[in-house]
Amino acid sequence: MAESNAGDETGRLRLDRRARRRQETTEEILDLATEVMTEHGVNGLTLAEVARRLGVQTPSLYKYFPSIGAVYDALFERAAQQNLDALREGMARGEPGLDSLTTGLEASGRWVLKNQALAQLLFWRPVPNFEPSPAAFAPSKEIAGIQQQAIVEAVTAGQLGPDAFEEAGYMVAILIKGVLTQAMANEPHLDWGKGRYTPLFPKLLKLLPAAYPPART
Template sequence: MSSDASATASRPHSDRRARRRLETIEEILDIAEAVMAEDGVNALSISEVARRLGVQPPSIYKYFPSLIAIYDALFERGMRLHLEVQRDAMADAAPGLDALTKGLEATGRWALANRALAQLMFWRPVPRFEPTAEAMEPSIEMVNLQRSALTDAVRAGELGPGADTDDAHYIVSILIKGVLTQALANEPDLPWGQGRFTPVFPKLMEMLPALYPPSTQRPRAR
């Protein structure tokens, strides 16, 4: 048998091994996410993941070199899922403040439905964990989406020029994270739009034109 034929014959086996490996990685991450949801983000451990997977702890290291690596993969997984949700919400809205508000409301709904991942992504519950550059890529895309919405709001005359800045984006971030922090701390089982905190988010977003008033008033429709 030629070397080319041998390589072709062995490829299905390699493909199956690669597929099984990816499936096991996803299963490990599913288990890890379940542990965090049930027992808290800091309760995650290699030994508990191995126990639920039905293997010995050293077997997990074939797929992840450390517990921090599992956290990193969970961070990236959550960021990619969240980015897709926010992007879809903004795409269905008018450019500018409407898109920004709809995107942030989608963030709120997603965070309350995925509390463990949201805590890992948007707060710092795990000492010494710093996401890798690769895991941070979806977060950077998220920031760019929000900054683009602020730019669109300035162009549309909804906000003044100062809104197209890092400071304005920091304020937006504080608004959504402040509401989510209160909701997660006091009403974690309520969905977005119910309770004392998340329903006031639209009112908070109405503060932006007061903070960054448009330079000129748009003419009223006759």
């Protein structure tokens, strides 16, 4: 109570600064963890290696995360959020319906190829005994909803027949995951749009009307 008379303002600023500094360190830990996963595989992440790169001793990291599982969880959530953002931005660049879905998934694919370690954590679940928390999983659920909404708009616009409601979302997921799996396994150093697989994606999405033909007008 009687320690410092510097005033409320300075006190709050100091707290804010500390909170901000802590937040920055937390983000840096996650950045370094992503680097380690990129070099040593998703399972090759260790707190010891992150600590070395941060220039700090391993136990210090436990002031920021209670366990390595918590680090994975934060990585999962951040990755899902970034992928969701990429999808949203990409979809905004296209006309509602199949066009928007195409530009959105291409933007999502670009993010995946530039963040392959995070994408593996997100899509393939390669870490035994790690299950993302509900909070970390929330953005992933939103992605599925957004894609289904695009299908609905494509049906409304007459681009797809009404039988697309049930199945087309799964088909779209198959197509984008197939393209990305092949690209990551066989051409991991190429960006989206290069190589043998990702350029085929627009062609694949254009096949959807053949699978779910709209009623002729």
